[in-house]
Amino acid sequence: MKLSATTAQNSFKYGWLMQKIWPYVKPYWFRILLGFLVAIPLGLLDGITAFALKPYMDYVIGGKACEFSLFSHHFAITSFQMSVILPVGVILFAAFQGILRYLNGYLSTWTSQRITNDVKFDLFEKLIHMHPQFFDENSSGIIISRYMNDPATASNGIVDQVKTITTSLFGALGLIAVMLYSSWQLAILGVIVLVGAFLPIALIRKKIKSASNKNMVIGGNITTNLNETYSGNKVMAAYELQERQNKYYKEQTWESFNVNMSLYKRAGWMSPIMYIIASFGIATVLGVGTYLINSGIMTAGSFASFVTSLLLLYKPVKTLGNTLTNIQTIFVALGRVFELFDLESEIKDAPNAKKLEGFNNSISFEHVSFGYDPEHPVLKNINLTVNKSESLAIVGNSGGGKSTLVNLIPRFYDIQSGSIKIDNIDIREYSISSLRKNISMVFQDNFLYSGTIKENIMMGNPNATEQELQTAVESAHLQDVLRELPDGIETMLGERGTTISGGQRQRVAIARAMLRNAPIVILDEATSALDNESEAIVQKAMDNLMQNRTVFIIAHRLSTIKNADRIAVINDGELAELGTHEELMNIEHGQYKALYEMQFKPQENAEALSV
Numbered sequence: 001m002k003l004s005a006t007t008a009q010n011s012f013k014y015g016w017l018m019q020k021i022w023p024y025v026k027p028y029w030f031r032i033l034l035g036f037l038v039a040i041p042l043g044l045l046d047g048i049t050a051f052a053l054k055p056y057m058d059y060v061i062g063g064k065a066c067e068f069s070l071f072s073h074h075f076a077i078t079s080f081q082m083s084v085i086l087p088v089g090v091i092l093f094a095a096f097q098g099i100l101r102y103l104n105g106y107l108s109t110w111t112s113q114r115i116t117n118d119v120k121f122d123l124f125e126k127l128i129h130m131h132p133q134f135f136d137e138n139s140s141g142i143i144i145s146r147y148m149n150d151p152a153t154a155s156n157g158i159v160d161q162v163k164t165i166t167t168s169l170f171g172a173l174g175l176i177a178v179m180l181y182s183s184w185q186l187a188i189l190g191v192i193v194l195v196g197a198f199l200p201i202a203l204i205r206k207k208i209k210s211a212s213n214k215n216m217v218i219g220g221n222i223t224t225n226l227n228e229t230y231s232g233n234k235v236m237a238a239y240e241l242q243e244r245q246n247k248y249y250k251e252q253t254w255e256s257f258n259v260n261m262s263l264y265k266r267a268g269w270m271s272p273i274m275y276i277i278a279s280f281g282i283a284t285v286l287g288v289g290t291y292l293i294n295s296g297i298m299t300a301g302s303f304a305s306f307v308t309s310l311l312l313l314y315k316p317v318k319t320l321g322n323t324l325t326n327i328q329t330i331f332v333a334l335g336r337v338f339e340l341f342d343l344e345s346e347i348k349d350a351p352n353a354k355k356l357e358g359f360n361n362s363i364s365f366e367h368v369s370f371g372y373d374p375e376h377p378v379l380k381n382i383n384l385t386v387n388k389s390e391s392l393a394i395v396g397n398s399g400g401g402k403s404t405l406v407n408l409i410p411r412f413y414d415i416q417s418g419s420i421k422i423d424n425i426d427i428r429e430y431s432i433s434s435l436r437k438n439i440s441m442v443f444q445d446n447f448l449y450s451g452t453i454k455e456n457i458m459m460g461n462p463n464a465t466e467q468e469l470q471t472a473v474e475s476a477h478l479q480d481v482l483r484e485l486p487d488g489i490e491t492m493l494g495e496r497g498t499t500i501s502g503g504q505r506q507r508v509a510i511a512r513a514m515l516r517n518a519p520i521v522i523l524d525e526a527t528s529a530l531d532n533e534s535e536a537i538v539q540k541a542m543d544n545l546m547q548n549r550t551v552f553i554i555a556h557r558l559s560t561i562k563n564a565d566r567i568a569v570i571n572d573g574e575l576a577e578l579g580t581h582e583e584l585m586n587i588e589h590g591q592y593k594a595l596y597e598m599q600f601k602p603q604e605n606a607e608a609l610s611v
Contacts, residue, residue, distance in 0.1 A: 017331060020338040024118050028111045035107035039166040042100045048093045051178045051309075052086050057301030104167070119151045123340055131347035132412045133372065141224030146340060149219065153333040161327045168316035175309040175316070182306035183298050186285055190310050218256045225249055285310060347411050353431040356438050358519050359422045362387045363409070363550065367418035370408060374416060378404045380573045381418070386566075388519075391551040393564035395595060401573045402554045406522045409552070410439045440518040442542070444525040446509035453482070454489045456508055460515035468515060475544040476511035477537050478504075503538055510541045521551045567592060 025032065055066060066077040077085070127147050135143070179187040229236065229245050236242060285307065292298045298306075365384040371377035378401045386392050394402045408415055411432055419426045427435055440460070448456050457472060458464060464472075473479055473489070481504050485491040493500065500508075513521065523542060539560065546553075555561055562581045569577040569584070569592045576591045577584055584592035 013335075017334050017338070020341070021115075021334065024115050027118075028114055031107055031111050035104055035111065036166055038100050038104045038107065040170045042097060042104055042167050042170075048090065051181070051305060052090055055082060055086065055301065057304045058299055116152055119154070119337065120148070123147050123151055123337070126341065126343070129345055130343070131345045132407075133346070134343075136372070139221070139224040140227045141219070141221055144223050145219050146336065150333045150337050150340075154330055154337050161330060165327070171316040172313055175313045178309040179306050179313075182302040182309070183289070183292060185292065185297075186289060186306055186310075189285055189288065190281065190313065192281075214259045218252055218259065222249065222252045222256070225252065282307075282310060347414055347432065349431050350429055354425070354429055354434075356422065356430040356434040358438060359550075360388065361423050363520070364421045364424075365405075365418070366421065368408070368415050368420060369417045370404065370413065370415045372413075377416070378573050379408075379415075379570075382570075382575050384568060384575060384578070386550060386552070388550055389548060390566065391546060391553060391564045393553045393555060393561040393567045394570055395555075395561060395567060395592065396570040396576070397572070400571045402570050403524055405570060406524055406552045406554065409520070409522065410436050410441070437516075438518050439520045439522060440513035440516045440545070441522045441524065442506070442509050442513050442545070446505055448493055448505055448508060450493060452487075452490050452492055453485075453508055456493065457489075457511045457515055460512040461517065464515050472511045472514040475514050476507045476541040478507045478511050478541075481507065506538045507541050510538070510545055514545050519549055521545055521549045523551065523553045523555065525554050569595070 058064065065079060066082055069075070124147065127143070176187060176191065179190050225245065225248050236245060289298070289303045289306065293300060293303055363386045365382045368379055368382040369377055370379045382405065394405060396402055404413075407413060408420055409427070411427060414428070419428075421427065422430070422435075449459070454469070457469065460472070461468070473482065481500075482488045482491075523546075542560075551564075553560055553564060561567060564581075566578060566580060567584055568575060571591055577587065584590055585596065587593060
């Protein structure tokens with residue numbers, strides 16, 4: 001499935017999204033609840049300053065004493081006392097609000113990060129079990145964007161934004177309460193203004209979804225470009241492709257810019273509209289407020305408190321507007337994340353899968369057909385049987401299906417028709433894990449992970465003993481290489497193992513395959529990228545690996561092919577010829593004979609001259 005085609009169809013199905021996110025929220029519900037409980041007073045305290053203006057104007061500026069009764073006791077606070085109490089009270093409330101703000105931020109960050117980690121862990125586990133064709137169809141940039149960036153956008157933001165909504169909502173409610181206390185008539189007017197300010201938000205949901213999806217694809221393409229620039233830096237330098245890469249990068253960056261500006265052109269008018277609505281509201285309040293003061297219905301202090309509340313109300317209303325806009329983006333990311341969870345690898349275990357414990361007789365291909373695109377078959381009706389401990393060399397024209405054939409054995413791909421059997425049991429009836437544990441593979445470009453040489457070899461069998469490790473190293477003719485390295489087998493490798501030569505990388509890979517000690521060995525052009533000297537050493541290591549095992553060899557080296565028990569010629573997806581070197585050479589106008597005359601005979605002559 002191509003991830004770039006995903007459009008987050010469920011982004012605005014809020015019930016579906018909440019149902020999906022709940023298992024990740026549930027373990028931290030207490031801290032989240034505590035954060036919400038802290039957010040409530042944090043918002044309500046916004047109204048304290050506005051509330052304090054009424055007594056300040058009426059009693060401090062007005063020069064009157066504040067008299068009130070409490071529990072049958074009469075109290076009077078002078079104007080001077082009130083002028084000290086109110087400022088000190090505002091400072092204490094601000095300090096208390098600061099403590100709550102810190103607690104709210106800490107709880108929000110902690111829960112967001114934990115939820116993000118849990119989502120990333122589960123997504124990465126899904127990713128590593130996806131079938132190889134999934135990686136063939138999706139660029140590295142799209143995968144990084146979808147599996148790493150989207151979870152951070154979704155999980156990190158959801159708790160934080162909901163808490164921001166809570167704080168802003170209760171901040172607005174607190175200020176509305178002060179407004180109601182000051183003048184219910186003006187408060188009704190203020191609430192109408194508040195509702196009017198929210199109306200534009202509902203109109204831009206689809207625009208945000210569309211822009212977010214486009215940016216996801218563009219961001220993935222940019223990451224792919226950066227990855228290719230890094231991985232292909234030598235080709236870029238050799239063929240002077242810097243301008244090409246730079247051109248692509250600029251085009252993709254400008255495309256992202258245009259998407260964002262297109263969104264802003266449609267959504268950017270929200271803020272001015274909210275300003276205009278607020279301005280109408282404030283102008284109306286000033287007019288009505290003046291009338292109420294002149295009529296003696298409200299005091300100047302009440303009016304000052306109300307106007308301050310109304311002006312302060314704009315901040316939480318604006319925050320709510322921006323937060324609701326942001327949360328739409330988060331919902332789009334959240335929708336994309338949970339669509340990934342619904343993806344299933346096309347290569348999976350059958351119900352009640354059997355465990356493969358080695359094999360006794362043969363591996364057989366029966367009427368096997370396969371194509372990466374079902375409309376364009378790569379292999380066509382292949383029938384072939386390889387007996388235990390037999391070596392089969394596979395040769396043929398480039399793109400004829402040689403690598404595809406061997407990649408079907410460990411179920412990197414599943415065939416479209418026919419069957420591949422081990423001991424007369426279809427490999428799809430075995431568990432994938434047990435099948436692959438019985439196969440060692442050495443590729444043309446073996447991937448070595450960041451870490452030590454020892455760690456890379458031990459990947460073949462993490463439970464191997466030191467003696468088994470040493471035997472594998474010696475069988476791979478790696479001991480001389482290790483002696484030359486300052487840290488020996490503990491030498492750290494750079495990314496993809498680029499700190500050692502190609503031949504050395506191949507020997508590390510062979511040692512890894514040797515340590516696996518699997519009965520089936522697949523060698524996919526393991527020496528084709530090496531010079532003659534490196535190839536000769538690697539060939540010796542491969543000969544050790546092949547002993548007493550069932551081997552499939554895709555090779556270009558004549559001696560490897562001639563020493564195989566049989567040779568299969570695969571051309572244009574079909575098994576053209578099968579037999580020993582001598583048998584195939586005796587076929588008049590045979591394809592192997594033609595291949596030998598064109599490719600292998602000059603090689604044989606060159607080898608003879610070098611001797």
